[in-house]
Amino acid sequence: MIEILSSGALNSVQDRGRRGLLSSGVSRSGAMDLPALAAANALIGNDRDAAAIEVAAFPFRLRFDADTTVAVTGAAAEARLAGRRLPPWWAIEARAGDELTIDPPTVGARVYVAVGGGVDMPLLLGARATDLKSGYGGHEGRGLRRGDRLPLGRRPSGKLPNGGIGAPPPPGRDDADRPLRVLPAAEWSDFSGEVRQLFATVDWRVTAEADRQGCRLDGPDLVRERRRELLSHGIVPGTVQVPPSGRPIVQLAEANTCGGYPKIATVIDADLWRLGQAVPGDAVRFAVVSRDDGLAALRAAADWLAGLRRAAALYRVS
């Protein structure tokens, strides 16, 4: 068990999210920064479907009831285990009674805390992720509160060396200025060349309307040249919609499964985590890439993760 000592309603149990139920109106949900979740699980030898805690409200504090392994990844934030400061993207053995404290991030929005065996919630619709919007999954379908006690799964065998192990930054993680790569979407050609150019060159500003459902951006109005009524259609996280206001909204983990707004582009899966780590006031830019570029980026991320998993396994001693 772990006990939550200090939390906010935005902190929730998350895993890789739900698949196969978009056609029932069930959002993907899951971690907003999937590579950070995957790295945390990889560092401690967890199954890739293991659930962790997504921390978006700080300071966050929990206590371990039993000896286990813990990994902390994601946003740059000071984390301390039993008073000892942890390096970034770090995994370490925790003793029964130890407290883990995470301070507000200096860069980024969300920190991931994975524990050996994962947070053991019953599977709901194939996943343990909390859908905060719809109020199901995770721990009672809600954010974590002080006093919540979360059961843990069976921890993988072996222990980490004294002092723990860390992960190098994933691809692109250290370059905050890199644009979000997008593929043109269905209504791309409804916008004039000039507007498309504007979309892909200006600095967009993340507004306060940014949550697990989506992120509204501030900047110039994107006026659609060709106005036509769209029928409702399936959408995925990453979809950049342009509502009549002309200010784009990027759909994220808890996006509605269908929408009706024109779609100018879609953020490639490999870059979606950047919006999961964006805070109001951040500047973002878009860059249009090809299908092959999008695929190559995804492959690089998968290779990096596989490498991390192999390396972390070498450090585990029984």
Place this chain on the structure above:
Amino acid sequence: MTDDFIISDAGTGALLLDVAAGAFDEGRQARLLALADSLAGTVGIDDVVPGMNNLMVAFDPLAVDVDEMERRLADGWRSAAAVGRPGRQHEIAVVYGGPDLGDVAAAVGLSIDEVVERHAGAVYRVAAIGAMPGFPYLSGLDPALSMPRRAVPRQGVPKGAVIVGGGQAGIMPITAPSGWHSLGHTDFDLFDPDRDAPATLAPGDVVRFIIAGVER
């Protein structure tokens, strides 16, 4: 002959097949649902999502070749027949009333009784499920009841609200924002996350509304 469809990228892991030709078309929808059935269960495909005269397919792009998937969608659409899903029949009891009912009647130039009779007199087909958990997009609304959605969605439209928006009808599965207009209320349960198939209705199902009362 020019193709009567467009396939576009929805990011690295999804494609959208759009076969809309203006207003919603039942025949095209039946062909799309047949195509959706033929794609379901394909290795590498995560989601097959029917929309209104469109179909989104989401897949693992490291396991499925995108170009191949695009060809499959194009060929699948060209050869899809409007076989029609058998579809289950549902009768849904509605207590008509609430603050929007009179406004809708005034806006479309009918009496409240006429609005209720026309809404309950139609036979609806579930075109798609989506947006919210278990939300049904119903086709078959009497065109006389068609009215534009609100420019600004209203917060907290209650679970069970029986709603119309544009040329479509629906029922709120959860309390959520909506730009549609409410004509009444039902206790019919549209979604249960504890079921393997959480949505009660499915595309192709037939829905009839029964007048359980009219509150003025």
